[in-house]
Amino acid sequence: MSPLSPEALERLVAALPEGVVATRAETLEKYRHDGANDPTAQLPLACVRAESTDHVVTTMRWATEHRVAVVPRGAGTGLSGGASGQSGAITLSTERMRAVEVDPASRTVVVQPGLLNAEVKAAVAEHGLWYPPDPSSVQICSIGGNLATNAGGLCCVKYGVTADYVLGLEVVLADGTVLRLGGRHVKDVAGLSLMPLFVGSEGTLGIITSATLRLVPAQRPAATLVATFPTVAAAADAVVRVGRDVQPSMLELLDQAAINAVEDYAPMGLDRDAGALLLAQSDAPGAARAAEVELVERAFEAAGALEVFSTDDVDEGELFIQARRLALPALEQRGRVLLEDVGAAVPLLPDLLARIEAVAARHGVAIPVVAHAGDGNTHPIIVVDTDDPDGEAKAQAAFVDVMAAAVEIGGTITGEHGIGRLKRDALPTQLGPEVMTANRRVKDALDPLGLLNPGVLL
């Protein structure tokens, strides 16, 4: 693309209300990085802080006219570099689009993309309703970003992912066309299923400006189990055993390094000597909950648990979940990390975790692991050793090999974070040339000029 004239950018500034378009370097600096902290992220040309669908339409029409790339951005907490600033591109932030309207009668909520996930949960909780998807970043991530990455979280072992809750979408295409898909009704097969195509498309097909989300009754109080195991392998075996018998509402794993990082960061008396820790919850109704807890306990014991603790106290349970949520921030205290998101079918979890250990040993890097173990989605966290002159290279090599290990066993290089810019090179290995071509054809059909988030995903 040829360089943009200053006059062209001025026309965009003038076409939108005062303060919507940021152009000063000190402001744009805030839009350079997302949660991936990619060192190659750049300062965008400008940032449009859209306040309405109309602002998004205006921006996309302008971008199409001037052939300017647009990087859509939610709260900027993404972990794959999908919202990293790009030199010469507009960053289109939806942070100011924060309307929310709950309809208890149809158990739905209509939200604009800038609302945080936790704010959506709070808004619907006032009506005794629950929006389940809960990424660990629930307090700081936006619902627009959740939609763009098809975010998961801790409860998806039982309650599914973001896509499972989307009934309607308003999407602005690259040329400024507004699509309104679906509605408040739960079943609809009229026309091709375009809605799920936009969910998880990481801003490469369109910009989601409104979503109608399905809600469920408030979650019942959950019982919590915590168990320690001598090894990661024993804990993984326990997860497979649980999966055969029961559907917990949460089943998370921390390995020894993750346990110790959490203890260093916010001590709560976890067993630093344990090889791994599993954290499970059951929110089954009434007496079924006790029965589920017992089945989980038995599976844990059969797999060789060192200690199993369970509690019906909701606050006590929440403390353990907090520990799990702190694992990533705790490990980030130790320096730059490369965060993986590989997954496989649950029975292959022991194999996947063993392969990750082998990658760590082969490259001489530390790879602590936390995992949404119950659905086979793991987050190996590669810590860059900055004291080692080869530390960065070793970490990058391990990053690639962990993804390769997941593909080798038929799994995925990303369960819930997205491909972004960081995993783009690994995507063809997983998908193969035929599926890559089909991806490209669909992308070209909806964004023929390639303006939306170029360099991400494809």
Place this chain on the structure above:
Amino acid sequence: MSPLSPEALERLVAALPEGVVATRAETLEKYRHDGANDPTAQLPLACVRAESTDHVVTTMRWATEHRVAVVPRGAGTGLSGGASGQSGAITLSTERMRAVEVDPASRTVVVQPGLLNAEVKAAVAEHGLWYPPDPSSVQICSIGGNLATNAGGLCCVKYGVTADYVLGLEVVLADGTVLRLGGRHVKDVAGLSLMPLFVGSEGTLGIITSATLRLVPAQRPAATLVATFPTVAAAADAVVRVGRDVQPSMLELLDQAAINAVEDYAPMGLDRDAGALLLAQSDAPGAARAAEVELVERAFEAAGALEVFSTDDVDEGELFIQARRLALPALEQRGRVLLEDVGAAVPLLPDLLARIEAVAARHGVAIPVVAHAGDGNTHPIIVVDTDDPDGEAKAQAAFVDVMAAAVEIGGTITGEHGIGRLKRDALPTQLGPEVMTANRRVKDALDPLGLLNPGVLL
């Protein structure tokens, strides 16, 4: 397209094993109609009864070379004419592709498309597992057809639709390219979400040759409630009240005409004078089931139920469900019917049903209604009065107006049957020009020659 030379068809016959390609008129006659019994259905040029993915690839490569249209077909039970034979086109039947492999460890099953839904359920039940989607035609419809229409059924009020159970797909594109999407793992955001795009695409984007489906533990025994109401409006009000408080595993409605049709066809002592009947089930575990049953009973009574009956006897409950499943065959005894599939958000169900009554009155046609009321999906059944010379015209006018009524209140013209050929003209009214264009662009991207099921959906 120019007429095909006889030599070209001979080449297809020769390229596939003996007996795979049918060309005789008496055989082809079986592939003229599907469950819609569309009078405009035609005799296909030939029918390929593919026995493997390779046969499908061979057929599609041949079709691309000779520019021949292909109508994919499962068991031929579709209700929208999506598999109606077309003169000059190949019908590609998957009825012979019947492999099935259950993997209890990952709770998944890999199936070829020709297996019937009931056969999938039976295969997985041997391992204590359950595949929930259950169209009323469960005994005679194929899983491939279920995937092509994103079929629903009676349990989807609690358990969702076909798309909610698809983890992996093998799809043959129009040019013979084989796509392998997803796998056995439950979370995957690597690349665009192409998989849901094929589900419900009615054979217009590709031919599904294998699917990996997610399974759940065997359903618990359900309690069944049956209640009669003085009017359809009172029953609809009861559905809205239930929806506020509780998530039954089934919530079906029959109006007076449907009740009487069932009683004529297979008498079981239903109240012929009732304005409507609701049939609900709860499969909650343990004591939670009794609590749910009580909440449903209270909602029914608050809405003015005439009589409420409940039973924990599974066989007795099954009898009532059979009555529900018989409603369509019973009404078909009365002559040709036009089957609707309109839906709306549950709180709008009373409005939708009132509008359908108004359409019936306006055109002077009988429109008995059965409905998956719990998810707002209704099946008004327009009975063509063959004694009236204007009967066909009146029925067609009513068919169009019922769909218009659903669109007017923000609902859908099809919740689970698909657009097929019968509802194609109504689709633009629901979707609008922007979404129609987006549909067309995606179709053109994956089937640029327009060979797959032309005339269906778009």
